[in-house]
Amino acid sequence: MKVTVIGAGLGGLAAAIALRQQGIDTQVYEKARGLQPIGAGLSLFPNGLNVLNAILPGLADSLIRVGSQAQRVNLRKSNGDLIAQNQLPLQEQYGQPMLNIRWSQLQETLASVLPPDLIHLNYRCVGFDQTDSGVEVQFENGETAQADVLIGADGIHSIVRQLLVGDGSPRYAGRLSWRAVLQYQHQLLPADEVTIMTSIDGKIFTLIDVGDGQIFWSAGALSERENLHKQATEVKSHVLETFAGWAEPVEAIVTATAAEAIVERPIWDRPPLESWNKGRVTLLGDAAHPMVPSLGQGANTAFEDAWELAQFLAQQPSIEAAFAHYENSRIPRTQVIQARSAFQGSRSYDTDSETFLRGIAEQARASQAEFEEWLYEYGRG
Template sequence: MRRSFAGMQDVTGLIIGGGIAGLTAAVALQQRGIAVKVCEAAPRILPLGAGIWMAPNAMQVFQRLGLAEKINAAGVPLRNIQIVDGQLRPIMRTNQARVRQQFGFTTTAIKRARLQALLLAEIDPANVLLGKAFTSLTDAPDGVAVQFADGSSSSAGFVVAADGVHSPVRGQLFPQVRFAGTGHEVWRGMSEMQLAPAFKQSIMEAWAQGLRFGFSEVADGVVDWFVVVKAGSIASRHDLKARLQAVFQDFADPVPAILAAAEEARIIHNDITDFDPIPSWSRGKVCLIGDAAHAATPYMGQGGCQAVEDAYALAQCLHQEPTPERAFAALQRLRRPKATQIVRLSRLLGRVGYWTGAAGAARNALIRAAPERLLEQQFAQVYSLNY
């Protein structure tokens, strides 16, 4: 039976954005009996992007949705997560066996496209509308009227904006958002190669010379990797692979081998940015989730995970509250403190990771000296769910 709000029967919500946040929200709402349609701007959902890490907090959500086993089977559950130096000597490591014991899961590395396909398979294709680029919305007597670039429009009892860091919906509702650049950019890719046993089922992120190189398997024989460099230091895509190889030539194996195996045409570029917390994630019957609400820099690997948490908590609140407005207020009370903390911690970790010279050496020594249990307690706060 479909959930009704404020006396309206068969109310359908619209989700703007068909990424991880929007699709997870659609699955969670569908399982609660709340009818929604996903509106995706792209004419087709293509297998784009590189890999993504689903940490134990996200995996617990997927378990509640009945998807954890499928995601683990399609990806690589990790046994080791380390920050290392340029010679791959450990700076920080966490005991993933204890993480699994406490939360039931470790982090799973998976191709973003594979995760998206698993979520899509849970949704009635009739409820996924492609080629629907959002242009504007207005209040309507029974909800919200949404206009799209193809000239069509749709009315809904509520709207969920899951349209990313540069959210057009947020741009209309909260145009005063201030973006915070980091001065760095990321290049990402996937390389077909077999890692040595010591590096399999592991995430390693190397910090050295003000640079970062991270990698992990996302499938047997497929390595997802990213590099972080100063913005503008690689000014064009001309000879991109060779440039990246030159920048990271002094890093220990398998870093050079991973770059050598990369397919240059499939290397993708992303700016690294976040924005200052906004005072509200909703206005009326419209709510923001994921990066649209609280984009964080990628240094904690929590962007997608926090979106997954939002999606599940949103469905819970809409199921429990009598109106969308009250549900969205409940969602913000439930999720905003943690999401805001992730934004701040990611900023801090981003700055610290670029230190070089004496400051970088002191950072490494301090982290190495920190008790492993203390580090695990910090992660436990991120992995715990409060709903």
């Protein structure tokens, strides 16, 4: 079997590793000209770390050595008053920590596991044709790739999804975000801690230690329109203005951040799909089930997808059977996490998803303890 993966993000690289571990010939095609660092950090939870070790023994352990294992979360008002201070006993309860790490560090680690000639850069997918015997992928540079299976792991703006489903652009979730990673120290930011600051007008500012003396900060604010600024200096000025008067270290860390390092993005999501595949083509990660980032489960669930899909392709008697098992296993779980993310992120889905919400609302509204046990026990041996 030969598999083509579109997208060298976290899900696509994890899928390639998982497939190769099953002895499946896999090639990855990425539209970017290089795997460039981006100003973001992310959290890996026990379910994501467990499944990374299942994909390749020791993979999660290597990440733990370079990231930050969060020990405590501090919740504060915008004026600095402490609302709550919670210890994080995830290691004791689920066998893995909450690991905070730079996005680019994680991507580099996953890419380093794969042979360099397996990842093809500057290949923008523009189409595919499939027959009973295979699928041909077309790229903007005029080249093609032949495979038995095509996996779209190309994110929330997935071209594979559009060619497969044709459901248009993602939906704006009514919130703009800003983020950056920088080398930074402050007495209010101890190592291995997360600080979340909130206000009653829909603004939030999060500060996370991601290891090696680096801090990842992200900010969000409600906005009716998703208009973005054209100049980096305008972006930085807007963040300082939006969070003016907030307690330290908000102003200090934004001021210390180079304007060019701040990434400005709208928050998008999509309604859940009833099916992720047609013929020899399927979806994975954000291309299949993008979520608002309130639970930090985007990468974690993409790793789950990668592991299960590789298992099914290796073990089932046909591609059709493998895809059927993949959907039956993954869609119900990711729908619950999508809905929980939406509820927790104060994001209501449109009425066209009423049936979806009604069907899983009970699980989506389960108590936090019940939900966390269901979520984090995944993949635990």
